[in-house]
Amino acid sequence: MLIAAINYENNMSYALTFLLATLFVVAVLHTYANLSGLTLHGSGGGSGFPGDLLPFSVRLMGGRQSRYALRVRWRDSSLGAGEAQLDVPPNASTEAQLYARASQRGRFLPGRLLVESSYPLGLLRCWTSVDLALSGIVYPSPQRHPDILGGSDPGQRGRWHPRPGEDEFYGLREYRKGDRPRQVYWKGLARGQSLQSKQYSTYASEDDWLDWDSYPGVPTEQRLSYLCYQCLQLHARRQQYGLRLPGLRLSPSDGAAHRDRVLTALALHGLTQE
Amino acid sequence: MKSADLIPRNALAWIIAAQLLLLLPHVLRLPLWIVLLYGAAFFWRLQIYRGRSAVPNRWLKLLFIGASMAGIAASYGSVIGLEPTVALLLVAFALKLLESVARKDGYVVIFLGFFICITEFLFSQDLLIVIYSAVVVWVLTTALIALHRSAAIDDTGPMRLAAVMLLQAVPLMLVLFFLFPRIGPLWNVPIKTQAAKTGVSDMLRPGDISSLAQSSDVAFRASFAREVPPVSSLYWRGLVMSRIDEGAWRTVSYFETPPAERRAPPVEKTGESLDYSVIIEPTQQQWLYGLRYAEARQGGILQLPDYRLLNPVVLEQEFRYRVRSWPEAALGRDISPWRRRLETQLPEGSNPRTRALAESLYRDTGNDAEYVQRVLALFRQQPFRYTLQPPLLDNNSMDQFLLETRAGFCEHYAYAFAVLMRAVGVPARVVSGYQGGEINPVNGTVIVHQFDAHAWNEVWLEDRGWVRVDPTAAVSPARIEFGLENAMREEGSFLSSSLLSPLRYRGISWINALRLRYDAVTYQWQSWVVGFDGQQQIDVLRGVFGEINARLFVGVMLASFGSMLGLVAASLFLRNRQGRHRDPALRHIRLLQTRLRRIGFDLRPGESPGAMGRRAAERFPGASDDLRAIARLADAALYRPLGSEQRGKMQRSLRRQVRRLRLHPGR
Structure with missing residues (x-):
């Protein structure tokens, strides 16, 4: 667009190009503001066997401002997909359901959550990675002993x-x-x-x-x-x-x-x- | 595909609205089938939305693309050039809608929309078009926001946010607009091939200017640095025509001029000078208009050997140029043999009766200057008529005009006059351009309309050089003194074919006042916004900052961006903060809560300040007495029915207590 403006020496094209450029700059602030001041409460986890999906829930509270198109997912994307899009109305909260695939026996720590949003223009992504100290328990994977028949009879x-x-x-x-x-x-x-x-x-x-x-x-x-x-x-x-x-x-x-x-x-x- | 990746329906509605708005100003420039294609694309997309038809598959899409290319090639005769390119973009814009299902397609459509918005500016930068485009940009931004929001179709949130963001962006845009260096074109770009050339052309046949005189379009606006000279002396020279080819006058091209003659002979600049700047409407031609003898006050404008100004590139848009003129300077006191031959040539055997008339008149005078007066007297004394509806001449015969019909417009007189001069060997040529103009009382600019188009002559006289002679003035002095409208009052032919032109209603004073005011706004718009160029930029910056250097440039840029963004950020983030409480007691409690939270004490929703204080007292035994006191004071200050004086006392001691409180994390 700038090239069109320069080549045609067209001032209105310059103006529109610059308007879009500055809109982008302003969008940085808006995108950041959409995420800033958000309060998160994590809960859940529970327990399961390796390979199970452990449910977690994250409650998002936005304060007096409404938040749009938030996405919550695991920073470690191998754990599973996140919630698609959430809006948080002012003075209210929204709950995001997340599932993480349990890996090995022990205390399961899904690690940090990524809360991100590219609202309003979709050109920029603002993200934050929060540690809500979420954890779950992963049991050992059950295996039948070949000799001892586990008391089945x-x-x-x-x-x-x-x-x-x-x-x-x-x-x-x-x-x-x-x-x-x-x-x-x-x-x-x-x-x-x-x-x-x-x-x-x-x-x-x-x-x-x-x-x-x-x-x-x-x-x-x-x-x-x-x-x-x-x-x-x-x-x-x-x-x-x-x-x-x-x-x-x-x-x-x-x-x-x-x-x-x-x-x-x-x-x-x-x-x-x- | 997940539903979250699809275009929300309200975004789709905004996109379609934006597409319609973007198409509208282009409609008249486009072949009809493209408009119909838009209708079909909207309908199809609607059917896709309702689930009644499918998204076109790849082969169908390829077919559409091929057919559209062929259609554009057929409609425009080529696919190169500005109009076919824009048409192609618009077609792509319509077709893209059909396959836009996913959110990422939405982006493509919207950004294509912004680009199409720019193409409109290549055709017109009129104030109204710009205001219209601002609305379009708003709708496009709304669509972009709606694309990220899952909301009901009647939700006005995206609209409001788009407006807010654009308004926040505008000041920064202005900074960039005024500071961004204006460099010339980087490479040649496709030009408008279809646009009609307007204004005076480089060929002059009898009847050419009288057809222009029907147009009330503005040709250019001039603003003088000092007082505007009398309107009757404003002869805006545009073209100088020295050759007759097949009955038409035309200019001498660069290649027809021998190398020695290609430079304008020097002119002795005498008398007062006039400074003025001209903003010319796009003409699709190269020549510029100026009062004689004009020199450009800026680089890049050529001076031709017949003392006229030429822009190196075709004027596709409004163009502003600054000129200095010396009206009293003599032009070309010495005439070269080549030029003398050129300026006295007549086609062999043409107009024999005119030649005879010229010879008989010349024989009585013997002096070139006197001969000119004789010819003008002839026009005055014989029953010549000045008319916009002259009878047609066979083969542009001057014999017929001078001796039979005796009715013509300025170009007839200029033509005949030049022939009469050349017939006896007096160098003479036809000059075309505009004469006069309307002075806008609002801002003092001279508005020159197409109907001010005029043709006159220049005659070369010994010791005086090229002298301007206007035979029309001899026939119709009112034309020169009061303009065409007055000259044509009896005939009633002024602007007879443009009923809607506000100029027709000049008699009605408020319409006229409104028209002149709008014209003044247009002039400001053109000179400050549309015509803003490197020269003006430097002038403004120098005016504001004195010396200009790179450091200043960067500094201004950073300072303005920093402050603007700071304001925007403040407005965004302050609304998020907890507002100050009006109750002082609550303010002190809020302070305490912040401190408690910081050392790991969980606040419970719905807990009264007193209850919180007592709970904290258990948690922090070291400060339990203080916390209990605070809890008591808080309960009293908030809930006990007290007089204002006593309540104030409570609040003050609460504040003291909170300040005195020392908390240590841990138990």
């Missing part, structure tokens, strides 16, 4: 230990206060025996201890993967299980919270706490 179990439960009749004992009426051995009472309660048990094998030492000679990561697999299997079967790791012991329990505790312990095993 209860018949192949080793020794059984009686534990209080409701599955199988185990024996009788003296009635204690608090025993349910269903438990009372009424037949015995009728025969004139003392008040006794029926005892049921859930069989627990040795396997319901996820034990570090079950896999001697296996490298650490591999061991954790096996333990992870076992944990998932046991959880799926709603069994109780505990965890024994060097320097860590989680007593047997069940439920999703317990599973998460166990998996987290596996995920963080051997990693220095930061």
Whole structure:
């Protein structure tokens, strides 16, 4: 355009060319102002297995000014794509959902976020890279041990230990206060025996201890993967299980919270706490 | 493709609006099919938007491009030159819309739009066109902003932001405009091949000027440094015609002139000089107009051997030049044999009765000067008529004009006069240009219209050189004294074919006042904006800063940019800051909050200042007493019903407490 202006010695072409040039300069400020003063709150993370997408959310607050066409993405683009475009109305907030693909076992740190915008003219990109200290937990990837069949068949179990439960009749004992009426051995009472309660048990094998030492000679990561697999299997079967790791012991329990505790312990095993 | 990468629909609407606006001023210059193509492209794009038709595929696009090239070549006869190039751009602009689906295509269309906006300026830099283009630029910028915003179609946000940004950019643009060095063209550019040449031409046949006289267009405007000379003496020389070819007068070209004659003979500059500058409308010709004897006061303008001014390139746009004239200087006191031969030549055997008449008149006088007077007396005494509607002459026969019809316009008289002179060997030639002009009382410029076009003669007389003789003045003195309008009053033929010209309504005083005012604005516009050139730039800078050097240039540039951008930045960022609270107590609390936040204390939304103070007191045991006191004072100053005097006391002690507070991070 400038060349057209020079060659034709056309003043209005000069004027328009310069207007566009200065518009560009002014746009620098506007683009910057669109981002400046933005407040970000990061949350989420959660946990997952390697290769899973971990959800994070970033809340953007713009203050009294409205913000347009913001893009939020990971600075490390291998983690996954970001949010396309977000507008933040004045005195309100907008939430951006981001997913990052979890890589290896441990504490997952997606690192810095890139908040950028090329509004209003699209000629300039203003960006900032913020560290919201987002983190997630990546469990070991579950792997089934080729020899030990992970207790998939209860018949192949080793020794059984009686534990209080409701599955199988185990024996009788003296009635204690608090025993349910269903438990009372009424037949015995009728025969004139003392008040006794029926005892049921859930069989627990040795396997319901996820034990570090079950896999001697296996490298650490591999061991954790096996333990992870076992944990998932046991959880799926709603069994109780505990965890024994060097320097860590989680007593047997069940439920999703317990599973998460166990998996987290596996995920963080051997990693220095930061 | 993700939906975020598509052109939002409101941006599409703005783009189409901008395209329509950009097309409009070009419409009259374009062949009809391009206008129809725009209609078709808009319709097609609309159908694509509604999902009823598809985006054209590659082969179809290639077909369109080929067909358009062929169409332009057929319409213009070539694809080289300014008009075909612009037409090609406009066609590309229309076709690009069809394939514009993604946001990046939107950019291309919008930037093409800005470029097309510039092409309009190559045709006209009229004030109205520039105002119109400013609107177009606004719409284009709006489209560009809308392209980045996902908003409803009736959202006016992009429009407002575009206006704000453009207004912020304008002062900086002006700085660049006035400071950017004006260098000459870098290379030759395609010129307008189709534009009609306007104004006086370098061939003069009887009837040429009378057809010009129907036009009320402005030929040029002149502004004199001092008083404007009497209008009757304003003979704007443009062309000097010394040859008759096939009944038409024409100029002698450079190559017809022997090398020894190619330079203008020196002129002794006597008498008072006149300084003036002329802004000439584009003529697509090269010659410039000036009062005799004129010398250009700027470089780059040629002086031809017949003392006229020539611009080296065709005037495609308004052009401003500065001239100094010495009206009393004698031109060409010595005449070379070659020139004498040239200026006395007549075609063999033409106009025998005129020659006979000339010889009989000359025989009675014997003196060239007296002979001139005799011929003028002939025009005065015989029943010659000055008319815009002269009867046609066969073969431009002067015999017929002088002895039979005796009715003609200035070019008839000039032609006949020169023939009468040459018939007896007196060197004479025809000069064409403009005579007179209208003085604009608003700013004192002389507006010369096309209907002021005129032709007169120059006769070479011993010791006096080339003397101006105007035979029309002999026939119709009113033409010279009062202009064509008065001369043609009886005939009623003045501007009879241009009913809409405001000049026709000069009689109505307010229309006339308005016209003259607008003309004055146009002149200012042309001289300061359109005609702003390197010379003017240096004059202005010298006027403001005295000496000019590179350091000053850079300094002014940086200072102006810095201050302007500073203002813009301030306006942008200050609105973002938390405003000062009107309640002093809240102001002190805000200060405290900032300090607390800085040392890692989280503020909770919706927490009252008192609650915050108490929470902080637990967190910072070292300052817990102070913080508790602050919390109490804050609650009291904010919420307790107090008289203004007591509240003021509370606020003051709150401030004291906040200032006295010492906080240490950690517990």
